[in-house]
Amino acid sequence: MKINLINTAKAMVADGKGLLAMDESNPTCNKRFAKLGIPQTVEARRAYRELIVTTPGLGESISGAILFDETIRQQKKGGTPFIKILTDAGIIPGIKVDTGAKDLAAHPGEKITEGLDGLRDRLKEYFQMGARFAKWRAVIAIGGNIPSRSCLEANAHALARYAALCQEAGLVPIVEPEVLMDGEHTLEQCRKVTEETLRNVFIQLNCQRVLLEGMILKPNMVLPGLICPPHKEVQEVGVGEQQYQVRLKDRQPDELQDVDEVADATVNSLLRTVPAALPGIAFLSGGQPSELASARLNAMNVRFKARLPWALTFSFSRAIQQPALEIWQGKEANVKAAQQALLHRARCNRAARRGEYTAAMERI
Numbered sequence: 001m002k003i004n005l006i007n008t009a010k011a012m013v014a015d016g017k018g019l020l021a022m023d024e025s026n027p028t029c030n031k032r033f034a035k036l037g038i039p040q041t042v043e044a045r046r047a048y049r050e051l052i053v054t055t056p057g058l059g060e061s062i063s064g065a066i067l068f069d070e071t072i073r074q075q076k077k078g079g080t081p082f083i084k085i086l087t088d089a090g091i092i093p094g095i096k097v098d099t100g101a102k103d104l105a106a107h108p109g110e111k112i113t114e115g116l117d118g119l120r121d122r123l124k125e126y127f128q129m130g131a132r133f134a135k136w137r138a139v140i141a142i143g144g145n146i147p148s149r150s151c152l153e154a155n156a157h158a159l160a161r162y163a164a165l166c167q168e169a170g171l172v173p174i175v176e177p178e179v180l181m182d183g184e185h186t187l188e189q190c191r192k193v194t195e196e197t198l199r200n201v202f203i204q205l206n207c208q209r210v211l212l213e214g215m216i217l218k219p220n221m222v223l224p225g226l227i228c229p230p231h232k233e234v235q236e237v238g239v240g241e242q243q244y245q246v247r248l249k250d251r252q253p254d255e256l257q258d259v260d261e262v263a264d265a266t267v268n269s270l271l272r273t274v275p276a277a278l279p280g281i282a283f284l285s286g287g288q289p290s291e292l293a294s295a296r297l298n299a300m301n302v303r304f305k306a307r308l309p310w311a312l313t314f315s316f317s318r319a320i321q322q323p324a325l326e327i328w329q330g331k332e333a334n335v336k337a338a339q340q341a342l343l344h345r346a347r348c349n350r351a352a353r354r355g356e357y358t359a360a361m362e363r364i
């Protein structure tokens with residue numbers, strides 16, 4: 001069992017590849033569809049996921065895809081299950097198993113992720129369906145007096161309970177504690193909260209006897225808040241999902257400097273808090289513009305790769321999918337162009353994971 005977990009975790013970060021998060025819950029997926037005038041139906045969600053999993057060549061850059069419960073049970077038109085299409089393309093299927101972040105009682109502005117009840121049975125079913133890894137996302141907000149110690153501990157505890165259950169079921173847990181970008185906080189505040197969050201997470205993982213070699217960490221990058229005053233440009237380009245048209249080649253030199261600052265702060269925080277036994281760290285994109293997310297991951301690998309104990313890769317959702325979704329718009333005629341856009345972002349991120357990404361790749 002242990003060796004299978006270790007091998008799966010290694011495969012998830014092998015060959016310069018990364019993960020594709022396509023596990024938006026129905027409400028989140030519908031929200032993104034609604035913004036583009038796409039019908040919010042089971043069939044539209046199925047058609048969109050078919051577009052993604054049938055993209056030719058996706059397996060060259062993507063090692064694993066995280067699915068939502070609805071999607072893991074769906075098929076391509078004609079009947080082939082998505083899970084078989086992925087496996088045939090050399091992409092390991094994974095599954096989001098938390099049931100969402102809910103208000104934490106007595107803690108205004110803070111959330112606790114739910115989904116532990118009945119999890120053992122659900123994991124068993126997902127394993128039988130062919131999933132080999134899982135994901136659970138905790139969210140940590142930064143504000144006046146938050147995060148509280150109790151919020152950090154409760155979320156870390158839930159992540160560790162989930163991770164232990166996954167390993168018992170033969171699934172590699174992706175442990176995702178996301179410190180949110182929303183707010184006025186500085187990069188330094190994000191660094192402090194990220195480090196505190198990760199310290200709590202690894203204390204709890206050890207407590208629950210989670211095998212570190214058989215898990216993947218999915219953290220945020222260390223970034224200033226979206227409305228942090230000195231980073232006004234980030235506020236203008238980075239809020240929400242409409243901002244992806246901002247191109248790296250149009251950026252000013254001071255913004256590019258921010259890429260190195262983010263890379264240094266992020267990697268230094270991880271070096272202080274994440275045990276070397278982990279095979280890999282795969283970042284979420286968190287609403288960053290696609291090209292900036294690639295540039296920042298690239299800078300981390302260029303500047304640190306030679307001395308890192310773990311692989312540093314991506315597990316992006318919006319920063320891979322958003323351009324494709326905007327091209328697709330729910331129309332069959334746009335499928336090919338949308339697949340090209342998806343493949344392009346997957347390739348850019350693969351290059352970033354190897355430290356070989358350049359802004360010129362975006363002009364091809």
Ligand code: 13P
Pocket residue numbers: 021137176284285286287315316317318319
């Ligand atoms: P984003 O890359 O859009 O932040 O999504 C990653 C993810 O899987 C969140 O759980």
